[in-house]
Amino acid sequence: xxxxxxxxxxxxxxxxxxxxxxxxxxxxxxxxxxxxxxxxxxxxxxxxxxxxxxxxxxxxxxxxxxxxxxxxxxxxxxxxxxxxxxxxxxxxxxxxxxxxxxxxxxxxxxxxxxxxxxxxxxxxx
Numbered sequence: 275x276x277x278x279x280x281x282x283x284x285x286x287x288x289x290x291x292x293x294x295x296x297x298x299x300x301x302x303x304x305x306x307x308x309x310x311x312x313x314x315x316x317x318x319x320x321x322x323x324x325x326x327x328x329x330x331x332x333x334x335x336x337x338x339x340x341x342x343x344x345x346x347x348x349x350x351x352x353x354x355x356x357x358x359x360x361x362x363x364x365x366x367x368x369x370x371x372x373x374x375x376x377x378x379x380x381x382x383x384x385x386x387x388x389x390x391x392x393x394x395x396x397x398x399x
Contacts, residue, residue, distance in 0.1 A: 350362050350363075350383075350386065351363065351381075351383055351396070353383075353385040353387065353390060353392070353394065354394055355385065355390050355392045355394070356385060356387050356389065356390040356392075358385075358387050358390070360385050360386040360387040360390070361383040361384070361385055361386070361394070362383060362384055362385075362386050363381050363382075363383055364382045364383060364384050364393075365381075365382045366379050366380070366381050366382070366398065367379070367380050367382065368380070369397075378397060378398075379397070379398040379399075380395055380396070380397055380398065381395065381396050381397075381398045382394075382395050383395070383396060
């Protein structure tokens with residue numbers, strides 16, 4: 275037995291004026307409208323909670339991607355291929371034809387970025 279049934283029974287058993295009956299009917303309509311609104315809001319809360327959960331998961335994924343892309347070691351030499359500071363010095367050699375301390379040196383690097391990994395050489399001071 276719902277709220278409107280209780281109202282209908284009360285109006286039938288108690289001698290009430292027509293104005294009071296109209297007010298009770300209006301109150302019943304408002305109550306029904308509020309029940310519908312409460313149901314709509316409950317559904318909206320459920321949708322928003324689901325969206326919030328999805329967005330939190332997306333934030334975690336993006337944070338993991340950022341962490342993956344952020345170098346964990348101090349930056350190295352700038353790789354000419356991927357333009358990241360992930361070049362690691364592998365070897366230093368004198369340039370061909372140079373001798374002793376006055377000779378020009380050449381550094382051989384390998385990019386530590388897993389998406390690049392290329393080798394390159396660079397003159398050293």
